[in-house]
Amino acid sequence: MGAVEALEKLAPVVLAFGCGVVLARRKVVPAESSKVFADYAFLFAVPCFLFGNIYRSDLGALFHWRAVTGYATAACTAAVLTGVLAWLVGVRDLRGVALRIMAAVQVNTAYFAVPVFIMLFGDAAPVFPVLLFQVCVLSLVIISVMELGRPDRTGSPVRRLGSAVAASLLTPVVVACNTGVALNLLSVPVPGVVLDSFAFIGDSASPVALFALGLHLGGAGLEVRGTTLEEGWIITAKCVALPLITFAVCRYGFGVEGARLSQLVLIAAMPAPQNLFVFAQRYGVGVDTAAALVVKSSVVALLLLPLWTPWVV
Numbered sequence: 001m002g003a004v005e006a007l008e009k010l011a012p013v014v015l016a017f018g019c020g021v022v023l024a025r026r027k028v029v030p031a032e033s034s035k036v037f038a039d040y041a042f043l044f045a046v047p048c049f050l051f052g053n054i055y056r057s058d059l060g061a062l063f064h065w066r067a068v069t070g071y072a073t074a075a076c077t078a079a080v081l082t083g084v085l086a087w088l089v090g091v092r093d094l095r096g097v098a099l100r101i102m103a104a105v106q107v108n109t110a111y112f113a114v115p116v117f118i119m120l121f122g123d124a125a126p127v128f129p130v131l132l133f134q135v136c137v138l139s140l141v142i143i144s145v146m147e148l149g150r151p152d153r154t155g156s157p158v159r160r161l162g163s164a165v166a167a168s169l170l171t172p173v174v175v176a177c178n179t180g181v182a183l184n185l186l187s188v189p190v191p192g193v194v195l196d197s198f199a200f201i202g203d204s205a206s207p208v209a210l211f212a213l214g215l216h217l218g219g220a221g222l223e224v225r226g227t228t229l230e231e232g233w234i235i236t237a238k239c240v241a242l243p244l245i246t247f248a249v250c251r252y253g254f255g256v257e258g259a260r261l262s263q264l265v266l267i268a269a270m271p272a273p274q275n276l277f278v279f280a281q282r283y284g285v286g287v288d289t290a291a292a293l294v295v296k297s298s299v300v301a302l303l304l305l306p307l308w309t310p311w312v313v
Contacts, residue, residue, distance in 0.1 A: 013112070016207040017295075020214020031219020037212035038281040041205050046275070047176035049202030050135060052195055054180030057128050067260045068129050070250035074268070075138065077249065078242050079105045082234075089230065095285045098145040102279065103293045104237040106134050107270040112298065117263070126263040135177040139275075143171055146283040209274045216277070216291050227296060231289070235272075235297045239304055243268040269308050271297035 024031040082104040086097045107113060109131045117127055147167040169175075183190060246268040250256040256264065272293050280290035 013210060016210040017214040020211040021218035024215045024218025029215060031215050034212040034215035035281055037208050038278045041209040041212065042278045042282050043172050045201055045205035045208055047172040048198040049205045050173065051176040051180040052198040052202055054177060055184050055190060059184055062125055062129050064260060066254045067256050067264060070254035070256050071130060071246060071264050072133055073253065074246040074249040075105050078245050082237055094145055095149040098142050099280060099286050099290060100234060102142050103234050103272045103276050105242065106138055106273050107267055108273040113267055113270045127267060130267050132177065135173060140174055142279065146279065209278055213274060213277050213291055213294060217295065231292060231296060234293060235300050238272055238297050239269060239300045266308055269301060269304065271301035
Protein backbone atom coordinates (compact mmCIF):
# COMPACT_ATOMS: atom_id res chain seq x y z
CA MET A 1 0.00 0.00 0.00
CA GLY A 2 2.86 2.36 0.80
CA ALA A 3 4.29 2.02 -2.69
CA VAL A 4 0.84 2.55 -4.27
CA GLU A 5 0.30 5.73 -2.26
CA ALA A 6 3.73 6.98 -3.27
CA LEU A 7 2.88 6.42 -6.92
CA GLU A 8 -0.40 8.28 -6.50
CA LYS A 9 1.39 11.30 -5.05
CA LEU A 10 3.68 11.30 -8.09
CA ALA A 11 0.73 11.53 -10.50
CA PRO A 12 1.25 15.32 -11.03
CA VAL A 13 4.82 14.55 -12.13
CA VAL A 14 3.51 12.18 -14.80
CA LEU A 15 0.88 14.71 -15.89
CA ALA A 16 3.32 17.62 -16.33
CA PHE A 17 5.91 15.48 -18.09
CA GLY A 18 3.35 13.63 -20.22
CA CYS A 19 1.66 16.82 -21.43
CA GLY A 20 5.03 18.13 -22.59
CA VAL A 21 5.66 14.93 -24.56
CA VAL A 22 2.21 14.91 -26.17
CA LEU A 23 2.22 18.59 -27.10
CA ALA A 24 5.69 18.32 -28.64
CA ARG A 25 4.76 15.15 -30.53
CA ARG A 26 1.68 16.85 -31.96
CA LYS A 27 3.71 20.00 -32.64
CA VAL A 28 1.26 22.11 -30.66
CA VAL A 29 4.22 23.54 -28.73
CA PRO A 30 7.63 23.58 -30.47
CA ALA A 31 10.11 21.19 -28.87
CA GLU A 32 12.78 23.88 -29.25
CA SER A 33 10.93 26.02 -26.69
CA SER A 34 12.03 23.60 -23.96
CA LYS A 35 15.12 25.78 -23.57
CA VAL A 36 12.96 28.77 -22.62
CA PHE A 37 11.00 26.79 -20.03
CA ALA A 38 14.22 25.28 -18.63
CA ASP A 39 15.79 28.73 -18.30
CA TYR A 40 12.71 29.98 -16.45
CA ALA A 41 13.03 27.10 -13.98
CA PHE A 42 16.80 27.47 -13.54
CA LEU A 43 16.98 31.25 -13.33
CA PHE A 44 13.76 32.13 -11.53
CA ALA A 45 11.39 29.45 -10.23
CA VAL A 46 13.88 27.08 -8.57
CA PRO A 47 15.70 29.94 -6.74
CA CYS A 48 12.33 31.19 -5.41
CA PHE A 49 11.49 27.68 -4.21
CA LEU A 50 14.86 27.23 -2.49
CA PHE A 51 14.91 30.60 -0.78
CA GLY A 52 11.43 30.33 0.71
CA ASN A 53 11.79 26.76 1.94
CA ILE A 54 15.26 27.24 3.39
CA TYR A 55 14.31 30.47 5.13
CA ARG A 56 11.24 28.89 6.74
CA SER A 57 13.09 25.74 7.89
CA ASP A 58 14.38 25.12 11.40
CA LEU A 59 17.99 24.59 10.38
CA GLY A 60 19.15 23.85 13.91
CA ALA A 61 16.72 20.97 14.31
CA LEU A 62 17.36 19.57 10.85
CA PHE A 63 21.16 19.39 10.92
CA HIS A 64 22.51 16.35 12.72
CA TRP A 65 26.25 16.64 12.16
CA ARG A 66 27.00 12.92 11.94
CA ALA A 67 24.12 12.29 9.54
CA VAL A 68 24.95 15.24 7.28
CA THR A 69 28.70 14.54 7.34
CA GLY A 70 28.11 10.86 6.69
CA TYR A 71 25.86 11.53 3.72
CA ALA A 72 28.30 14.11 2.34
CA THR A 73 31.16 11.60 2.65
CA ALA A 74 29.12 8.92 0.89
CA ALA A 75 28.15 11.32 -1.90
CA CYS A 76 31.75 12.46 -2.38
CA THR A 77 32.93 8.84 -2.46
CA ALA A 78 30.33 8.01 -5.11
CA ALA A 79 31.28 11.15 -7.05
CA VAL A 80 34.96 10.15 -7.17
CA LEU A 81 34.11 6.59 -8.24
CA THR A 82 31.74 7.87 -10.94
CA GLY A 83 34.28 10.37 -12.23
CA VAL A 84 37.01 7.73 -12.44
CA LEU A 85 34.70 5.28 -14.22
CA ALA A 86 33.51 7.94 -16.66
CA TRP A 87 37.13 8.79 -17.45
CA LEU A 88 38.02 5.11 -17.92
CA VAL A 89 35.19 4.56 -20.41
CA GLY A 90 36.45 7.42 -22.55
CA VAL A 91 34.74 10.62 -21.37
CA ARG A 92 37.43 13.29 -21.69
CA ASP A 93 35.34 16.47 -21.56
CA LEU A 94 35.34 17.70 -17.96
CA ARG A 95 31.83 19.06 -18.40
CA GLY A 96 30.71 15.63 -19.56
CA VAL A 97 32.31 14.02 -16.52
CA ALA A 98 30.64 16.57 -14.23
CA LEU A 99 27.26 15.88 -15.83
CA ARG A 100 27.64 12.14 -15.23
CA ILE A 101 28.67 12.72 -11.62
CA MET A 102 25.59 14.88 -11.12
CA ALA A 103 23.41 12.13 -12.61
CA ALA A 104 24.88 9.42 -10.38
CA VAL A 105 25.17 11.36 -7.11
CA GLN A 106 22.57 14.12 -6.89
CA VAL A 107 19.00 13.12 -6.10
CA ASN A 108 15.59 14.41 -7.09
CA THR A 109 14.58 16.08 -3.84
CA ALA A 110 11.82 18.53 -4.70
CA TYR A 111 9.86 16.46 -7.22
CA PHE A 112 10.39 12.92 -5.96
CA ALA A 113 11.77 12.73 -2.42
CA VAL A 114 9.35 15.26 -0.94
CA PRO A 115 6.11 13.41 -1.87
CA VAL A 116 7.63 10.07 -0.87
CA PHE A 117 8.70 11.40 2.54
CA ILE A 118 5.35 13.05 3.17
CA MET A 119 3.70 9.73 2.43
CA LEU A 120 6.03 7.63 4.60
CA PHE A 121 6.86 10.00 7.47
CA GLY A 122 4.28 12.77 7.19
CA ASP A 123 7.09 15.32 6.94
CA ALA A 124 9.59 16.26 4.21
CA ALA A 125 11.91 18.19 6.57
CA PRO A 126 14.63 15.46 6.56
CA VAL A 127 15.13 16.13 2.85
CA PHE A 128 16.28 19.74 3.30
CA PRO A 129 19.78 19.10 4.73
CA VAL A 130 20.55 16.99 1.66
CA LEU A 131 18.99 19.62 -0.57
CA LEU A 132 21.24 22.28 0.98
CA PHE A 133 24.32 20.08 0.57
CA GLN A 134 23.45 19.51 -3.06
CA VAL A 135 22.88 23.18 -3.86
CA CYS A 136 25.64 24.74 -1.75
CA VAL A 137 28.35 22.13 -2.46
CA LEU A 138 27.64 19.67 -5.26
CA SER A 139 25.81 22.07 -7.58
CA LEU A 140 28.40 24.77 -6.91
CA VAL A 141 31.16 22.42 -8.08
CA ILE A 142 29.14 21.27 -11.11
CA ILE A 143 28.31 24.84 -12.14
CA SER A 144 31.95 25.88 -11.70
CA VAL A 145 33.06 23.11 -14.07
CA MET A 146 30.32 24.02 -16.55
CA GLU A 147 31.27 27.70 -16.44
CA LEU A 148 34.97 26.82 -16.75
CA GLY A 149 34.28 24.82 -19.91
CA ARG A 150 32.29 27.52 -21.66
CA PRO A 151 33.86 28.33 -25.06
CA ASP A 152 33.78 32.07 -24.35
CA ARG A 153 36.08 31.68 -21.33
CA THR A 154 39.56 32.97 -22.20
CA GLY A 155 42.83 33.56 -20.39
CA SER A 156 45.05 31.43 -18.17
CA PRO A 157 43.65 28.32 -16.42
CA VAL A 158 43.82 30.08 -13.03
CA ARG A 159 41.98 33.12 -14.35
CA ARG A 160 39.37 30.98 -16.09
CA LEU A 161 38.85 28.93 -12.92
CA GLY A 162 38.47 32.06 -10.83
CA SER A 163 35.95 33.49 -13.28
CA ALA A 164 34.06 30.18 -13.33
CA VAL A 165 33.84 29.97 -9.53
CA ALA A 166 32.76 33.62 -9.30
CA ALA A 167 30.12 33.06 -11.97
CA SER A 168 28.82 29.94 -10.19
CA LEU A 169 28.54 31.82 -6.90
CA LEU A 170 26.43 34.44 -8.65
CA THR A 171 24.00 32.01 -10.28
CA PRO A 172 20.46 32.52 -8.95
CA VAL A 173 20.27 28.99 -7.49
CA VAL A 174 23.37 29.43 -5.33
CA VAL A 175 22.52 33.03 -4.39
CA ALA A 176 19.02 32.02 -3.28
CA CYS A 177 20.35 29.15 -1.18
CA ASN A 178 23.06 31.16 0.54
CA THR A 179 20.74 34.12 1.12
CA GLY A 180 18.09 31.87 2.65
CA VAL A 181 20.62 30.29 5.00
CA ALA A 182 22.11 33.64 6.02
CA LEU A 183 18.79 35.32 6.74
CA ASN A 184 17.58 32.22 8.60
CA LEU A 185 20.65 32.03 10.85
CA LEU A 186 20.65 35.79 11.50
CA SER A 187 16.89 35.75 12.20
CA VAL A 188 16.36 38.61 9.79
CA PRO A 189 12.60 39.14 9.36
CA VAL A 190 11.23 38.82 5.86
CA PRO A 191 7.71 40.18 5.21
CA GLY A 192 5.08 37.51 4.75
CA VAL A 193 3.99 38.98 1.43
CA VAL A 194 7.54 38.49 0.10
CA LEU A 195 7.67 34.87 1.25
CA ASP A 196 4.23 34.20 -0.19
CA SER A 197 5.34 35.69 -3.50
CA PHE A 198 8.42 33.47 -3.58
CA ALA A 199 6.25 30.48 -2.74
CA PHE A 200 3.84 31.34 -5.54
CA ILE A 201 6.65 31.42 -8.10
CA GLY A 202 8.49 28.49 -6.53
CA ASP A 203 5.45 26.25 -6.83
CA SER A 204 5.78 26.53 -10.60
CA ALA A 205 9.33 25.14 -10.62
CA SER A 206 8.29 21.49 -10.57
CA PRO A 207 5.68 21.50 -13.35
CA VAL A 208 7.61 23.87 -15.61
CA ALA A 209 10.88 21.90 -15.37
CA LEU A 210 9.05 18.63 -15.99
CA PHE A 211 7.06 20.17 -18.85
CA ALA A 212 10.34 21.35 -20.41
CA LEU A 213 11.77 17.85 -20.06
CA GLY A 214 8.67 16.40 -21.71
CA LEU A 215 8.89 18.89 -24.57
CA HIS A 216 12.50 17.98 -25.23
CA LEU A 217 11.89 14.24 -25.16
CA GLY A 218 8.71 14.62 -27.20
CA GLY A 219 10.77 16.22 -29.94
CA ALA A 220 13.87 14.05 -29.65
CA GLY A 221 12.18 10.75 -28.78
CA LEU A 222 13.05 8.26 -26.05
CA GLU A 223 13.42 4.52 -26.51
CA VAL A 224 13.75 2.19 -23.52
CA ARG A 225 15.11 -0.53 -25.76
CA GLY A 226 17.76 1.88 -26.93
CA THR A 227 19.21 2.30 -23.44
CA THR A 228 22.98 2.43 -23.78
CA LEU A 229 25.51 0.66 -21.61
CA GLU A 230 26.60 4.02 -20.24
CA GLU A 231 23.04 4.94 -19.25
CA GLY A 232 22.74 1.52 -17.61
CA TRP A 233 25.76 1.88 -15.35
CA ILE A 234 24.90 5.46 -14.39
CA ILE A 235 21.34 4.47 -13.44
CA THR A 236 22.66 1.49 -11.48
CA ALA A 237 25.13 3.74 -9.68
CA LYS A 238 22.35 6.18 -8.82
CA CYS A 239 19.53 3.86 -7.80
CA VAL A 240 21.47 0.95 -6.28
CA ALA A 241 25.11 1.78 -5.53
CA LEU A 242 24.57 5.20 -3.90
CA PRO A 243 22.01 3.93 -1.34
CA LEU A 244 24.30 1.02 -0.42
CA ILE A 245 27.34 3.30 -0.11
CA THR A 246 25.29 5.71 1.99
CA PHE A 247 24.22 2.91 4.32
CA ALA A 248 27.76 1.58 4.74
CA VAL A 249 29.42 4.96 5.26
CA CYS A 250 26.76 6.43 7.57
CA ARG A 251 26.21 3.26 9.62
CA TYR A 252 29.75 2.00 10.03
CA GLY A 253 31.75 5.16 9.45
CA PHE A 254 29.68 7.69 11.42
CA GLY A 255 27.49 5.54 13.67
CA VAL A 256 24.18 6.84 12.30
CA GLU A 257 21.31 4.55 13.27
CA GLY A 258 17.54 4.33 13.42
CA ALA A 259 15.24 6.70 11.57
CA ARG A 260 18.01 9.05 10.45
CA LEU A 261 19.90 6.23 8.74
CA SER A 262 16.72 4.97 7.07
CA GLN A 263 15.89 8.44 5.81
CA LEU A 264 19.37 8.99 4.37
CA VAL A 265 19.28 5.66 2.54
CA LEU A 266 15.85 6.40 1.11
CA ILE A 267 16.96 9.85 -0.03
CA ALA A 268 19.97 8.30 -1.76
CA ALA A 269 17.63 5.88 -3.57
CA MET A 270 15.78 8.73 -5.27
CA PRO A 271 16.35 9.18 -9.04
CA ALA A 272 18.56 11.67 -10.84
CA PRO A 273 17.30 15.26 -10.43
CA GLN A 274 15.33 17.06 -13.11
CA ASN A 275 17.91 19.84 -12.74
CA LEU A 276 20.30 17.51 -14.56
CA PHE A 277 18.34 18.26 -17.71
CA VAL A 278 18.02 21.94 -16.80
CA PHE A 279 21.81 22.25 -16.33
CA ALA A 280 22.52 20.32 -19.53
CA GLN A 281 20.08 22.51 -21.45
CA ARG A 282 21.50 25.66 -19.92
CA TYR A 283 25.13 24.86 -20.80
CA GLY A 284 24.55 22.82 -23.97
CA VAL A 285 26.19 19.63 -22.70
CA GLY A 286 24.76 16.14 -23.19
CA VAL A 287 21.14 17.32 -23.36
CA ASP A 288 19.76 14.08 -24.83
CA THR A 289 21.72 11.93 -22.37
CA ALA A 290 20.60 14.04 -19.41
CA ALA A 291 16.95 13.88 -20.48
CA ALA A 292 17.09 10.10 -20.89
CA LEU A 293 18.78 9.62 -17.50
CA VAL A 294 16.19 11.72 -15.66
CA VAL A 295 13.28 9.73 -17.08
CA LYS A 296 14.83 6.26 -16.97
CA SER A 297 16.27 6.63 -13.46
CA SER A 298 12.83 7.80 -12.30
CA VAL A 299 11.24 4.65 -13.72
CA VAL A 300 13.87 2.44 -12.07
CA ALA A 301 13.50 4.28 -8.74
CA LEU A 302 9.73 3.75 -8.88
CA LEU A 303 10.20 0.04 -9.54
CA LEU A 304 12.67 -0.28 -6.65
CA LEU A 305 10.59 1.78 -4.22
CA PRO A 306 8.60 -1.26 -2.99
CA LEU A 307 11.91 -2.94 -2.14
CA TRP A 308 13.34 0.01 -0.20
CA THR A 309 10.12 1.01 1.55
CA PRO A 310 9.60 -2.01 3.87
CA TRP A 311 13.21 -1.89 5.06
CA VAL A 312 13.14 1.87 5.66
CA VAL A 313 9.77 1.95 7.41
